[in-house]
Amino acid sequence: MPEITLRAIILAIVLAIILAASNTYLALKIGILTSASIPAAVLAMGILRCFKNSNILENNMVQTIASVGEGLAGGVIFTAPALFLMGEPPTLFSIVLLSVLGGLLGILFMIPMRRYIIVQEHGKLPFP
Numbered sequence: 001m002p003e004i005t006l007r008a009i010i011l012a013i014v015l016a017i018i019l020a021a022s023n024t025y026l027a028l029k030i031g032i033l034t035s036a037s038i039p040a041a042v043l044a045m046g047i048l049r050c051f052k053n054s055n056i057l058e059n060n061m062v063q064t065i066a067s068v069g070e071g072l073a074g075g076v077i078f079t080a081p082a083l084f085l086m087g088e089p090p091t092l093f094s095i096v097l098l099s100v101l102g103g104l105l106g107i108l109f110m111i112p113m114r115r116y117i118i119v120q121e122h123g124k125l126p127f128p
């Protein structure tokens with residue numbers, strides 16, 4: 001079954017942008033960040049159901065990418081107000097740069113951790 005398809009990538013990016021923007025607004029407005037994993041999974045399932053040959057692997061990929069977009073928005077939500085309080089109002093470029101660097105840092109940390117947690121410790125650690 002195909003997992004990485006063009007429609008899954010496009011849908012994931014669109015959902016990540018929508019969920020990140022809505023969660024950013026909500027968090028900055030009322031001060032609480034909600035998780036976007038369940039709405040992303042439900043929306044992905046509903047939208048991919050319109051295609052006849054979609055599968056659960058595509059749904060999993062769309063949900064994962066969309067919830068990561070919300071996680072990056074969380075990084076901005078908690079960093080930008082701190083910079084304002086310190087007297088250093090961030091520019092749009094610095095916010096984008098911090099988001100990209102934070103996302104890359106998270107990916108680079110998870111690459112070695114995945115092998116250890118999932119492959120080497122299989123059967124030793126309780127799931128999840």
